[in-house]
Amino acid sequence: MSFGLDLPPEIVELFIDGVSIHLGEIDSLRTLLSCALVSRSFSFPARRKLFSVIHLSMNPPILSPPESRFTRSRDSLFQRIGSFSNLIDARGALDLVLLIRELHINVDRGYFILEQQSGLHKILDALRNRSKNFETLSMSGPFSRPFSWNSIPTVTMESLTETTFLPSLRHLAFADVEGIPISMVINHPCPLSLSLIRSRFALHPRPSESSSLLCLKSLWVDRYMRDFMDRFCRYRRNLHVEHFKAAISDRQDATAVWKFIQGTKDCLTSLDMYVKAF
């Protein structure tokens, strides 16, 4: 049956978009996998949707079937990352790396995903060497146990650091990460959106001050606003921030937020404040 083969591309795009909007995470995944095999006109849009956002995590999706709602083992995680790495390295007619726009790394309590054996660095290296469309890198640590950037094994750390210098990268997000090197942000070649959720930059004993303009398209600081001022703004006074979002939970936070706003007030077009009123 040839139904669907001759549909206009716009209709196919709408259908593929609708799949991910109206179906749950698991059903959406299954449907997109099927769509990728329907016909040539469905194959590319379905693959683009499947590979555009990649989550690497010990935990399966929240809406997984009950029988698979358990945390994966270290070996299982490594196997999945290895399979994915092989998949994007097996270059067929379509280089799948080019489809990846977002990579979300969810660090487990044992920090297994950061180990060299996990193969995470291979995925990052593929992105760094071949991707032209990679836009978002986010890392989140265990909620109750932030991980230190310095605890990342060297090979993984170098791959992560170099990936952040990709010119196409537009969004950099950290949640529950301690000691992020300030260089990851200040050396980025293009305007960035930076998100720091319960995360802090590393202390720099004697960082070099810079007078060049650092452009952050948007900045979100949730918790540790004072540390952000001390560890980042002290050395990067010349900031251009258009969208600023901050969480305020006490007087000191409020003062730090105001101090920051005053430093970038001429370019600020959007201000978003989350205040705990108790």
Add this chain to the structure above:
Amino acid sequence: MGSSFRIPIDIGTLPDLRCLRLQLQCPKSNTLIASGHVLWLPNSANPPTKIEVLQIIVDSITTVPDSRTFFCNGEADDQTTWDALHSDALREKHPRLRKITLNFNLEIVPAECDDRDGTFSLLDLSHHLASDLRVLLAPPGATSRIDISVSLDVVFESQRLNRVVI
């Protein structure tokens, strides 16, 4: 006022600010609190701003699922703050303001409702609250032509699925 600390921010000094979004997480209260230091911010602008869009999000918890009690028995400071959010008053401070959005998320402690005579309706409460909230921003006689949008999400504390969204 509700907040125990001042927010020392004068948005009037931000020459290019177009969008202001305030999200307020309130403690449990039987009345509509405003946490004046936060919601007073739009009113304190000096000089007038270029703000075009104002969004206010309030997350509140109450044990009194009665619209009139919730609205009328608040502290004077809170009432003053809500008064200052009238669209006409805001237009004076923000001549370019064209849209106000209020998202009110109310969580009700269900134990207080169980004593009622069975006539309690989450839907009725939601409609009354939505109406009252809208009047807070655009009282009868308001002249400014600002697009005002009020949305309400009422939920029992322990029954998050029993949700009414208006």
